[in-house]
Amino acid sequence: MRSFVPIAIVVAALAVVPLLVHSNVVLNFLVVALMIALAGQGWNILGGYGGQYSFGHAIFFGTGAYVTAILQVKFGVNAWLAFGTGIAAGAVVGVVVGWLAFRAGLRGSYFALVTLAFAEVLRILASVTPITGAGVGTLLKLDLRFAALQFESRAVFYWLILALVAVALIVTYAVERSRFGAWLTAVRENEDAARALGVDAVAVKLGAMVISGAITAAAGCFYSQYFLFVDSHIAYGAWISVEALLTPIIGGAGTIFGPLVGALVVKALGEGALLVTGQAPGLDLVVFGIVLIAVVGLAPRGLVGLRAQLAARWRRARAGEASRG
Amino acid sequence: MLSPVILIPALLNGLLTGAVYALVALGLTLIYGVLHIINFAHGALLTAAMFAAYFAFQVLGIDPYLSIFLIAPLFFAIGYALQRFVIGPASHGEDRNMLLVTLGLAVVIENALLFGFRADTRTIDVPYAFQSIDLGFTYLAVPRLVGFVAVFAVAVVLWLIMTLTDIGRAIRAVAKEKLGAQLAGIDVAHVYAVTFGLGTACVAVAACLLMPTYYVNPGAGNAFVLVAFTIVVLGGMGSVPGAVVGGLVIGVVESLSSLFLGDSLGQVGIFLIFIAVLLVRPQGLFGAKA
Numbered sequence: 001m002r003s004f005v006p007i008a009i010v011v012a013a014l015a016v017v018p019l020l021v022h023s024n025v026v027l028n029f030l031v032v033a034l035m036i037a038l039a040g041q042g043w044n045i046l047g048g049y050g051g052q053y054s055f056g057h058a059i060f061f062g063t064g065a066y067v068t069a070i071l072q073v074k075f076g077v078n079a080w081l082a083f084g085t086g087i088a089a090g091a092v093v094g095v096v097v098g099w100l101a102f103r104a105g106l107r108g109s110y111f112a113l114v115t116l117a118f119a120e121v122l123r124i125l126a127s128v129t130p131i132t133g134a135g136v137g138t139l140l141k142l143d144l145r146f147a148a149l150q151f152e153s154r155a156v157f158y159w160l161i162l163a164l165v166a167v168a169l170i171v172t173y174a175v176e177r178s179r180f181g182a183w184l185t186a187v188r189e190n191e192d193a194a195r196a197l198g199v200d201a202v203a204v205k206l207g208a209m210v211i212s213g214a215i216t217a218a219a220g221c222f223y224s225q226y227f228l229f230v231d232s233h234i235a236y237g238a239w240i241s242v243e244a245l246l247t248p249i250i251g252g253a254g255t256i257f258g259p260l261v262g263a264l265v266v267k268a269l270g271e272g273a274l275l276v277t278g279q280a281p282g283l284d285l286v287v288f289g290i291v292l293i294a295v296v297g298l299a300p301r302g303l304v305g306l307r308a309q310l311a312a313r314w315r316r317a318r319a320g321e322a323s324r325g
Numbered sequence: 326m327l328s329p330v331i332l333i334p335a336l337l338n339g340l341l342t343g344a345v346y347a348l349v350a351l352g353l354t355l356i357y358g359v360l361h362i363i364n365f366a367h368g369a370l371l372t373a374a375m376f377a378a379y380f381a382f383q384v385l386g387i388d389p390y391l392s393i394f395l396i397a398p399l400f401f402a403i404g405y406a407l408q409r410f411v412i413g414p415a416s417h418g419e420d421r422n423m424l425l426v427t428l429g430l431a432v433v434i435e436n437a438l439l440f441g442f443r444a445d446t447r448t449i450d451v452p453y454a455f456q457s458i459d460l461g462f463t464y465l466a467v468p469r470l471v472g473f474v475a476v477f478a479v480a481v482v483l484w485l486i487m488t489l490t491d492i493g494r495a496i497r498a499v500a501k502e503k504l505g506a507q508l509a510g511i512d513v514a515h516v517y518a519v520t521f522g523l524g525t526a527c528v529a530v531a532a533c534l535l536m537p538t539y540y541v542n543p544g545a546g547n548a549f550v551l552v553a554f555t556i557v558v559l560g561g562m563g564s565v566p567g568a569v570v571g572g573l574v575i576g577v578v579e580s581l582s583s584l585f586l587g588d589s590l591g592q593v594g595i596f597l598i599f600i601a602v603l604l605v606r607p608q609g610l611f612g613a614k615a
């Protein structure tokens with residue numbers, strides 16, 4: 001239970017924020033940051049723990065967003081049910097893409113490429129097929145009722161996304177502590193060695209892809225409910241693929257809190273960049289890219305691992321001094 | 326619909342477009358062949374080079390075909406510096422990190438262009454943009470024909486560099502056996518940077534060849550880079566003849582599928598080939614089995 005306590009503390013601390021802060025701007029910022037954190041938590045299972053770097057997690061985000069929106073608008077399904085179905089659809093897409101990619105033995109660059117290509121195919125298809133609203137996109141009806149999963153107060157949306165993030169934190173914790181998690185990190189560190197020890201690498205990676213897909217899809221489902229609009233560029237665009245990998249990498253890939261820390265830092269930096277220069281398009285992403293390169297170069301274990309990294313460096317420096325002296 | 330009057334021009338046009346695709350792919354495959362990573366910044370560099378060609382024409386009045394001799398060396402230097410001072414040091418020799426760093430570079434370059442020049446689409450106006458040659462049964466656009474010839478000239482120059490020069494021999498040595506090359510006294514970091522520079526220079530030439538007939542905006546390179554990824558995968562990662570043949574094949578496929586399916590779905594045809602090749606024969610048509 002050692003690691004479960006920090007999760008409870010962090011979630012509890014975040015849960016009281018709307019009681020103290022009533023600014024819609026701040027709450028909106030936090031809701032979006034938590035949504036990106038959730039997408040990143042999905043990426044973190046597959047990329048952080050499993051070492052399979054996906055450059056196309058928009059596949060899952062977009063599927064969740066579209067399924068949630070289309071089921072309600074075109075088929076009149078209840079919003080809660082549509083939300084759940086969206087998450088399940090993410091898992092199913094994870095099975096399909098994972099099975100195709102891992103069965104063919106795609107790793108490293110190839111896996112990154114094939115996920116990117118899948119996202120791009122889905123984006124183009126979504127921009128021409130009638131059911132997604134093609135180029136126009138799908139607009140959800142404003143219906144501020146609990147049954148429609150829409151709330152007048154941003155605070156309730158905030159608690160909803162926080163609850164989803166909390167579930168994802170617990171799932172991540174459970175994966176980390178389980179035998180499955182050990183297999184997964186073994187595959188990340190050395191797939192051939194893991195195979196030699198009897199780990200079914202394809203099944204393990206596929207399992208990670210399914211969990212990963214479901215979590216990132218949940219972020220997409222939330223997007224549709226919160227913004228009440230989705231089109232092909234939002235759903236399957238490169239922006240979400242980049243942000244989903246950016247947050248865990250910057251926060252610390254393969255750690256429980258990495259995506260959450262990364263999302264808060266990245267979003268704060270992005271907002272800061274836009275504040276400094278006015279609302280110039282592109283500048284926030286320039287900052288993200290620079291931070292990404294800087295973190296990979298200077299702090300490969302992310303911000304969460306930075307303390308341990310600095311401590312180790314300081315110890316080495318001290319040991320060096322001692323041996324010289 | 327299948328009448329040769331429509332089909333043959335579509336085929337020829339596909340071949341001419343495919344040549345420029347092949348050039349973009351050539352840069353990508355060169356980098357993959359030596360560094361064993363996919364350069365995700367390739368498309369953003371193509372866009373940057375297209376902007377360079379645009380401004381060379383608009384501000385300095387240099388014809389895009391002439392500006393090749395200015396922009397290609399410039400982008401060689403940019404590519405060299407990026408690999409030597411950013412990608413190499415930041416990735417600590419790990420492939421996964423290299424992927425992330427090139428992706429980060431792509432995000433930085435593309436959005437810096439967006440920040441600097443906004444999302445406006447720009448074109449240049451050259452007198453020969455719409456000239457064509459009458460072949461009797463069809464017309465060929467002059468700029469595309471120039472592009473086609475220039476691509477093969479670049480391929481020959483690259484081949485000469487690879488076979489005749491010392492740096493070419495060093496590049497081939499590092500591609501085959503990195504550690505051995507290092508032991509023989511080859512500066513691997515330098516060779517990596519030169520390779521990256523050559524790959525970037527290919528993209529710069531492609532940009533200059535595209536500018537007379539194409540447009541540029543901060544996302545313009547992306548359309549080409551996904552096609553280039555497909556070509557590289559189809560032809561075999563790291564294979565130069567594979568890139569050329571793959572480029573021509575994809576050009577024809579795109580031309581024919583947009584003839585039959587319409588423009589937006591033409592691209593889907595390419596990606597389906599891409600996914601199919603990755604899944605069935607990931608080593609590509611010309612690649613050795615990994």
